[in-house]
Amino acid sequence: MAIRSGLGAQLGLAAETTYGTYVAPTRTLEFTSEGLTVQRERIESSGLRKGSTVRRNARWADNRKGGGGPLAFELANKGFGLPLKHAMGAVTTTTPGGSTLARRHRFTLGDLDNLSLTIQKGIPEVETGTVRAYSFLGCVVTEWEMGVDVDGLVTFGMTVDAQEMDDAQTLAVAAFPANDELFSYQQTAITVDGGAVLPTALALNVGHGLNTGRYYVRNSPLKRRPVIADMRDVRGSLTLEFGTDVQVQRFLDAAPGAEVPIVVTVAGDLIDGTTNYGLTATMAKCRFDDGFPTVSGPDIITVTAPFVVLDDSTNPPLQVDYFTTDTAP
Numbered sequence: 067m068a069i070r071s072g073l074g075a076q077l078g079l080a081a082e083t084t085y086g087t088y089v090a091p092t093r094t095l096e097f098t099s100e101g102l103t104v105q106r107e108r109i110e111s112s113g114l115r116k117g118s119t120v121r122r123n124a125r126w127a128d129n130r131k132g133g134g135g136p137l138a139f140e141l142a143n144k145g146f147g148l149p150l151k152h153a154m155g156a157v158t159t160t161t162p163g164g165s166t167l168a169r170r171h172r173f174t175l176g177d178l179d180n181l182s183l184t185i186q187k188g189i190p191e192v193e194t195g196t197v198r199a200y201s202f203l204g205c206v207v208t209e210w211e212m213g214v215d216v217d218g219l220v221t222f223g224m225t226v227d228a229q230e231m232d233d234a235q236t237l238a239v240a241a242f243p244a245n246d247e248l249f250s251y252q253q254t255a256i257t258v259d260g261g262a263v264l265p266t267a268l269a270l271n272v273g274h275g276l277n278t279g280r281y282y283v284r285n286s287p288l289k290r291r292p293v294i295a296d297m298r299d300v301r302g303s304l305t306l307e308f309g310t311d312v313q314v315q316r317f318l319d320a321a322p323g324a325e326v327p328i329v330v331t332v333a334g335d336l337i338d339g340t341t342n343y344g345l346t347a348t349m350a351k352c353r354f355d356d357g358f359p360t361v362s363g364p365d366i367i368t369v370t371a372p373f374v375v376l377d378d379s380t381n382p383p384l385q386v387d388y389f390t391t392d393t394a395p
Contacts, residue, residue: 068195076138076188076197077147078238081181085291086204086229089184091238095145098221098387101135102187102202104231130287132278133202134228137185141212141220143334143343144243147171147395150388152181153224153272157395164339171395173386175298178274179291182206185226188237199237204229206292209273212347216266220249220332221346227278229288249332256304258316258352259326266368267305268330270347272384273300285382298350300375300384302328308359308367317357318369325351325376334374337391344389350381 068074075099078091109246111125139146149158156176161170183205188197210224231329256263280289306313316326327350357371377383388395 068190070192070195072189073193074190076237076240077365078186078188078240080184081148081152081221082184082204085182085242086288087231088201088203088235090235091184091186092241093145093148094150094238095243096142096242097137097141098138099107099136099138100187102133102185102226102228103135104133105131107131121237128186130230131281132204132228132289133231134205135224136223136225138221138223140248141222141332141345142243142246142248144246144390144392146222147388147390147392148183149207149222149224150293150386151395152178152183152205153207154384154386159394160174160340162339162341162389165337165341167391168339168341169390169393171388171390172340173388174271174382175300175384176351178276178294181372182229182291183226185228186235186238197237199233199235200236201232202226202228202230203232204291206276207274208267208276208278208292209271211269211271212359213267213269213395214254214332215268216249216251220254221253227276227292229291236258247334249334249341253333253344255331255333257327257329257331258304258313262311263304263306264309265304266307270300270302270330272298272300288306301373302349303370303372306369306371308369313357313369313371314359315353317354320353320355325353325378328352328373328375337389341389346387346389347381348385348387349375350383350385351376351378 080089080091107129109127154173186201205226276292277295278292330347332345352373
């Protein structure tokens with residue numbers, strides 16, 4: 067039976083060997099929304115022609131500018147090593163002590179020079195039920211985010227820049243991770259400066275500072291691979307009850323060299339040994355840039371505490387450990 071709505075859509079990914087060269091997707095992930103689109107501009111003639119007051123046909127050129135857009139997911143305990151690798155840049159994989167099935171994929175901020183994805187979305191036609199395949203080539207993650215709120219699931223999102231879109235490829239066969247499970251706020255714990263905190267919301271955002279406009283006067287409309295051309299921007303925020311003055315003082319007393327660590331731990335079911343499915347994000351040095359309480363009504367006072375992740379030249383500024391049974395990212 068053909069499903070003629072978003073219920074029949076699919077999203078597949080595959081790592082490319084060569085930037086911008088199609089690879090048939092081998093991994094399909096559940097997603098909550100996507101915004102992948104093609105960017106096409108028009109180069110208009112400015113020429114004047116006696117008697118013409120409307121732009122003439124054949125006096126313009128197509129200006130292909132690649133594509134891309136945001137992708138939103140609910141983080142699962144399998145299958146997310148691939149997007150995390152392309153979101154972070156570097157990965158090492160080990161087997162935790164005492165385990166045989168579990169793998170720890172440790173991601174750190176690294177070069178993105180050899181990382182690109184083919185991302186194919188399948189969109190069902192309402193009239194025919196045919197699922198059309200639109201393959202975005204040379205997809206590089208420009209920014210990504212992770213978050214969780216009370217009563218919510220842990221979310222993961224990323225925005226990609228694509229070199230080109232190809233609509234001539236065959237729709238890949240959906241291949242979802244088997245028996246995967248999601249993580250919720252009740253499986254998430256957060257510490258600040260080694261002490262447990264009780265936030266009602268967490269957001270973490272990473273921007274890679276990529277130059278995505280590498281076009282040239284040459285006989286090709288395609289851009290060259292994006293490169294890191296600015297400082298990475300790693301930041302987040304915690305929303306907390308004004309339980310004590312401690313968080314306010316973290317903001318007021320902030321001083322160079324006195325930044326504090328923040329650790330986010332998401333723990334699911336046991337895999338084997340003492341290793342659970344999950345994810346741990348470790349930020350060694352964080353500076354709080356706000357977090358002063360105000361009263362807006364009779365309810366419990368809350369504090370929104372934005373923070374910036376800094377590099378202490380010793381520890382990784384951001385380290386993400388993903389615990390799963392996937393043997394490779």
